[in-house]
Amino acid sequence: MKKAATLALFGLLSQAPFLSAGSYEIEAIEVPPYVVPEVGGLGFTPDGELVVALRRHGILMAKPSENPSAFPWRAFSTDSLHNSCGIQVISRNEVIVSQMAELTRVLDTDHDGIADRYENIAAPWGVSGNYHETNTLVPDEQGGWYVSVGTASHNGPTFAHTRGAFATNGRTGRNYAAVPWKGWILHLDAAGNSTPIASGFRMANGIARDPQGRLFATDNQGDWKGTSPLYHVEEGKFYGHPSSLVWDEAFMENVSNDPLQYYIDDFEQYQQDRTRAAVELPHGFMCNSPSEPLFDTTGGAFGPFAGQALIGDIAGDRILRCMIEEVDGVLQGAVVKFIDGGLGAGNNRLAFSPDGKSLYVGQTVRGWAKNLAEGLKRVIYTGELPFEVQNISLEKDGFTLTFTKPISSASSYQLANYAAKSYWYKSFHAYGSPQMDLQELEIPKIQVDGNTLFIQVPQLQADRIVELNLPADLQAADGTPLGQSQICYTIRKLRK
Amino acid sequence: MDRSLATLLTACSLLVTAGFAQSSGEKTFSQYCASCHGADGSGLLGPNLTDAEVLHGSELADIESVVKNGIPSKAMPAWGSVLDDNQIRDVAQYVQSIMGTNRIGPSQLGKSTVTPFPEGTLGQPYLIRTFMPTLGLSDETFPHHGKGAPTPHYNPRDASFDNDKLDPTIPGIPGAIAVNFGDTLSYCFDTTECRLLYTWSGPFLDMTDYWGEGEGGQRKRFGYLPKVLGPLVFQASAAPIFEGAPRFQAYRKENGVPVFEYTVGQRTITLKVEPTDTPGEARCTYSSSPATELSIPLPDSSSYTLSCDQGSLAAGTLQLSAEEAATFTLTLTPTPAAR
Numbered sequence: 085m086k087k088a089a090t091l092a093l094f095g096l097l098s099q100a101p102f103l104s105a106g107s108y109e110i111e112a113i114e115v116p117p118y119v120v121p122e123v124g125g126l127g128f129t130p131d132g133e134l135v136v137a138l139r140r141h142g143i144l145m146a147k148p149s150e151n152p153s154a155f156p157w158r159a160f161s162t163d164s165l166h167n168s169c170g171i172q173v174i175s176r177n178e179v180i181v182s183q184m185a186e187l188t189r190v191l192d193t194d195h196d197g198i199a200d201r202y203e204n205i206a207a208p209w210g211v212s213g214n215y216h217e218t219n220t221l222v223p224d225e226q227g228g229w230y231v232s233v234g235t236a237s238h239n240g241p242t243f244a245h246t247r248g249a250f251a252t253n254g255r256t257g258r259n260y261a262a263v264p265w266k267g268w269i270l271h272l273d274a275a276g277n278s279t280p281i282a283s284g285f286r287m288a289n290g291i292a293r294d295p296q297g298r299l300f301a302t303d304n305q306g307d308w309k310g311t312s313p314l315y316h317v318e319e320g321k322f323y324g325h326p327s328s329l330v331w332d333e334a335f336m337e338n339v340s341n342d343p344l345q346y347y348i349d350d351f352e353q354y355q356q357d358r359t360r361a362a363v364e365l366p367h368g369f370m371c372n373s374p375s376e377p378l379f380d381t382t383g384g385a386f387g388p389f390a391g392q393a394l395i396g397d398i399a400g401d402r403i404l405r406c407m408i409e410e411v412d413g414v415l416q417g418a419v420v421k422f423i424d425g426g427l428g429a430g431n432n433r434l435a436f437s438p439d440g441k442s443l444y445v446g447q448t449v450r451g452w453a454k455n456l457a458e459g460l461k462r463v464i465y466t467g468e469l470p471f472e473v474q475n476i477s478l479e480k481d482g483f484t485l486t487f488t489k490p491i492s493s494a495s496s497y498q499l500a501n502y503a504a505k506s507y508w509y510k511s512f513h514a515y516g517s518p519q520m521d522l523q524e525l526e527i528p529k530i531q532v533d534g535n536t537l538f539i540q541v542p543q544l545q546a547d548r549i550v551e552l553n554l555p556a557d558l559q560a561a562d563g564t565p566l567g568q569s570q571i572c573y574t575i576r577k578l579r580k
Numbered sequence: 581m582d583r584s585l586a587t588l589l590t591a592c593s594l595l596v597t598a599g600f601a602q603s604s605g606e607k608t609f610s611q612y613c614a615s616c617h618g619a620d621g622s623g624l625l626g627p628n629l630t631d632a633e634v635l636h637g638s639e640l641a642d643i644e645s646v647v648k649n650g651i652p653s654k655a656m657p658a659w660g661s662v663l664d665d666n667q668i669r670d671v672a673q674y675v676q677s678i679m680g681t682n683r684i685g686p687s688q689l690g691k692s693t694v695t696p697f698p699e700g701t702l703g704q705p706y707l708i709r710t711f712m713p714t715l716g717l718s719d720e721t722f723p724h725h726g727k728g729a730p731t732p733h734y735n736p737r738d739a740s741f742d743n744d745k746l747d748p749t750i751p752g753i754p755g756a757i758a759v760n761f762g763d764t765l766s767y768c769f770d771t772t773e774c775r776l777l778y779t780w781s782g783p784f785l786d787m788t789d790y791w792g793e794g795e796g797g798q799r800k801r802f803g804y805l806p807k808v809l810g811p812l813v814f815q816a817s818a819a820p821i822f823e824g825a826p827r828f829q830a831y832r833k834e835n836g837v838p839v840f841e842y843t844v845g846q847r848t849i850t851l852k853v854e855p856t857d858t859p860g861e862a863r864c865t866y867s868s869s870p871a872t873e874l875s876i877p878l879p880d881s882s883s884y885t886l887s888c889d890q891g892s893l894a895a896g897t898l899q900l901s902a903e904e905a906a907t908f909t910l911t912l913t914p915t916p917a918a919r
Binding site: 116117118119120140158159160162163164165166183184185186193195196197198199200201202203204207210211212213215238240241242243244245246247248249250252255256257258262263307348450513514515 | 624625650652655657658692693694698704706707708709710711714719722725726727728729731732734736737739741747748749750751752753754755771772787790791792795803804828829830831832833
């Protein structure tokens with residue numbers, strides 16, 4: 085959800101399409117001519133049917149075929165739901181959808197293949213009438229959900245009659261929270277009872293739980309987001325976008341009844357109060373508009389990155405991969421490109437096929453892109469192991485990188501071909517941030533041992549990103565060239 | 581392609597198909613089948629029926645059986661509870677008459693059929709959840725909404741507020757549902773106030789401001805409000821039929837026709853809005869439980885009249901006893917001027 089100008093610039097700068105040589109293939113899935121494939125939700129039924137929720141149509145289902153042009157599509161629902169941007173698939177007869185005004189249970193009660201009942205599970209958030217307020221969800225695995233409630237944009241108005249109370253101090257700002265719970269993540273139990281979990285989100289268009297059950301959300305670069313983050317979301321914390329605090333009674337009573345102005349006026353307090361990202365996704369060259377994180381739960385069926393988070397980029401022709409570790413009690417880690425080119429932009433929703441060998445990618449770029457990239461793609465793992473950084477771990481004086489294959493020592497020992505720099509992004513009222521205090525970092529030593537590479541970087545500091553650039557000609561011992569050579573590690577805590 | 585051209589082309593293709601006289605089977609087809617199989621039978625959501633053979637048997641009895649019982653695994657509805665046996669036979673004969681004409685449908689052409697002018701039919705009404713315009717409904721129609729207000733314009737570049745320049749509010753309905761039965765009837769139901777807000781006939785909605793032109797995608801307008809295309813018949817007045825705090829519960833589909841379920845205070849209400857043979861006329865069947873006496877003011881409107889299958893008229897109001905209020909049908913009939 086970015087400016088067209090940013091996208092156009094990005095298009096000029098982007099590199100030629102790259103796919104990790106021979107390891108992943110991309111196919112475009114043909115959809116029926118009666119829909120625009122603006123994909124808001126993707127999932128699979130327990131019996132293996134792909135479920136696609138569309139932002140301006142209903143819900144399609146099809147059992148995937150090998151031929152991407154021959155999916156046997158059927159319309160589970162032809163009702164045009166209001167910007168369905170989150171789904172949970174329960175069965176071929178039951179799909180949960182988060183739409184603008186409501187969390188809805190869509191049911192086929194007579195099992196004839198067509199939905200015939202649409203129940204309002206809950207609608208704890210308001211609707212201001214602004215186009216930007218889409219919502220997305222992740223199941224809590226106990227019958228309930230976490231719902232990320234999007235804010236409004238100053239590029240659109242609000243209505244004279246709003247759903248939910250209207251707050252003037254929430255209406256101001258670039259992205260804003262004029263009605264309840266915009267910019268929050270809510271928990272809804274199975275009965276629809278709602279509890280606010282965390283505040284300070286701008287447009288958290290992706291929410292997920294990792295295999296350990298921890299909650300994560302991406303957010304979009306803009307006002308109060310210097311660059312796009314992946315947050316580890318914990319109850320009671322504030323993630324940095326002030327407008328949402330209008331709906332925090334304690335803040336309004338005890339701190340300020342004008343949270344936007346309060347943090348504009350006191351940046352130091354802001355830095356103390358906000359919780360930072362587990363992984364920051366640098367703007368411009370890494371990701372401009374992250375969407376749904378999907379943790380690789382395929383156990384190796386989709387390649388060597390089990391347990392890691394894949395994140396689609398709405399603004400870029402790209403899927404990212406995040407490697408997360410715990411350091412001194414906080415989650416932090418690095419981002420690297422995973423698929424770079426060949427997909428098109430608009431990568432909004434991700435879902436693994438039941439066999440884990442394919443990643444389905446639902447696309448939508450309504451509104452911003454010059455060249456619309458709506459559609460449905462799949463990325464198939466061929467089984468050919470790529471040569472990539474499989475993991476990265478912070479050390480006291482550098483980083484240990486583990487590769488998917490043994491490293492060729494001949495290609496790795498040119499110390500001059502390694503580069504590291506560090507910078508930070510300033511989150512404040514203005515839109516985005518340049519790289520602040522950019523420093524080239526000295527690399528006195530590297531050390532290769534089989535699959536691992538230690539890169540010594542003595543001048544590490546907390547609350548900064550370290551960008552590592554590996555030699556472009558680094559190879560595996562078997563001659564496979566390195567796929568992605570740029571890794572950005574977000575240091576929240578130094579290793580003690 | 582704009583809507584009038586699309587309609588013209590559809591009309592032409594129908595004329596070419598049938599000459600000027602529409603058979604009973606063709607009429608049923610255009611009412612109930614065309615939304616999925618295409619106006620000319622060349623397929624949309626459902627398969628092309630103009631091939632030499634159709635999927636589930638080409639004999640008359642096979643086709644009748646498919647129409648009557650449906651094919652659940654392919655999402656073909658069972659029409660046995662909607663159409664009588666004569667209608668099913670007629671429509672099956674019509675399908676046989678177009679078999680072998682080998683028309684090229686959008687699936688074969690690989691062309692999108694998506695437009696910003698969505699439409700339903702009598703047999704397959706179209707439902708969309710969307711922002712809708714208030715169309716001049718009074719503020720008193722929205723007592724359970726928040727009160728939006730103009731706010732000082734914010735300049736994100738320097739984080740300043742301009743108290744002389746206000747961001748205005750616009751007249752929209754945040755939680756609306758709009759339904760279309762073809763040109764016969766359209767209506768707007770509000771899930772926040774839980775009541776019917778307005779009805780119209782003729783063309784349905786122009787979604788261009790929300791969806792963009794053609795296949796859409798490009799953001800077009802600041803407000804994202806669809807345009808209501810046909811003339812209004814009914815517009816809600818300030819007082820709702822049922823007094824109390826509303827909560828929307830669900831809608832279900834009865835043969836494709838939405839039935840809204842909601843509570844107002846302690847009462848559970850259902851509402852089904854259906855077209856009649858009179859264009860623009862809406863038959864609104866309510867149930868309420870526990871039922872109490874109702875007093876419904878007769879409209880002071882030049883565009884519609886209200887009648888009821890129950891109750892009595894007194895002093896400009898329709899009076900329903902508790903017993904009568906358990907289930908009653910209000911018919912909203914356009915005046916000749918509004919047709």
